[in-house]
Amino acid sequence: MSFVSFLVIFFVVLWFFISLVDSSMESAEAACDILSQLVNCSLKTLGLISTARPSFMEVPKSHFISALTVVFVNSKSLSSLKIDDTPVDDPSLKVLVANNSDTLKLLKMSSCPHVSPAGILCVADQCHGLRELALNYHLLSDELLLALSSEKHVHLEHLRIDVVSENPGQHFHTIKKSSWDAMVRHSPKFNLVMYFFLYEDEFGPFFNEEIPVTHLYFGRSVSKEVLGRVGLHCPRLVELVVCANGLRPLDEELIRIAKHCTQLSAIGLGECEVSCSAFVEFVKMCGRRLSQLSIMEEVLIPDHQYSLDEIHWEVSKHLGRVWFPDMMPTW
DSSP states (O other), X not given: OOHHHHEEEEEETTEEEEEEOSOOHHXXXXXXHHHHTOTTOOOSEEEEEESSSSGGGGSOHHHXXXXXXXXXHHOTTOOEXXXXXXXXXXXXXXXXXXXXXXXXXXXXXXXXXXXOHHHHHHHHHHOTTOOEEEEEGGXXXXXXXXXXXXXXXXXXXXXXXXXXXXSTTOOOOOOOHHHHHHHHHHOTTOEEEEEEEOOGGGOTTXXXXXXXXXXXXXXXXXXXXXXXXXXXXXXXXXXXXXXXXXXXXOHHHHHHHHHHOTTOOEEEEEEOOEEHHHHHHHHHHHGGGOOEEEEBGGGEEOOSSOOHHHHHHHHHHHHTSXXXXXXXXXX
16 A cells, blocks of 8 residues: 555645554654655644554654654744644753744644653743643643743633543542632633543542633543532533433532533533433523533433423423434434
């Protein structure tokens, strides 16, 4: 099979994207070779996108860092950098900062295990124009939030945090409420997007105090207790997606979320259970601000007030539009 079938390259003016569509190390190494040849190209946008494994993480680290350094040194006006799932490290980030601190506005670097909290802090300390940042939770620190909240720094617009457990029972640190408060004072309109992929017994450090999360996604089962804490401590919540909860009804938790999360406009529930009457009350409390309401029919439990045939009329009335629960495909 030809190399072209493995590698997709998009190159227009000062934009450069490399997308690997297979899992061979040869393709990833070839991509690094291409990067290392960009000596006379001053890029504004660089995106390394891997749609298959093992990709860039299997390339010798020195080979990848050498190629990336070529880009960082020769691009004096890099504004957007997407390097998720790569072996980028702290020294290479220092090169990035030394050459592009005045222009960098977007940095996405989730799943970069060779970067430390000190490495990302260096970026925040020097790149005062950074408006969008995506990283894993282990890189988040009080110092990082305070750096992003300094007077020299522009208002942050988007912060995405992936909270991922690699092994059951993994320990997670706690971020101080005062650090989040500083972030909100400095950038009152910023979106805090958090993706959780944890086991149920790993949520101890989270949602015990107020946190300014706006978009919250639970990719694994989450307990009633945690969702109850979400309802109490996430007043800026706009969107909530719960993949699974188990077989204990979430009636009280949904009502609490409707009461305290007054900006909530989108919710999705997967493998959960909610009584029909509690669900109607939730929708009634939220009203027409619920622009997205994705609930599987299997989530709703008929009770003495509403059957499945009746609930869509009552929900539609409070939403001001026709609504039906989502149906499981029959194929």
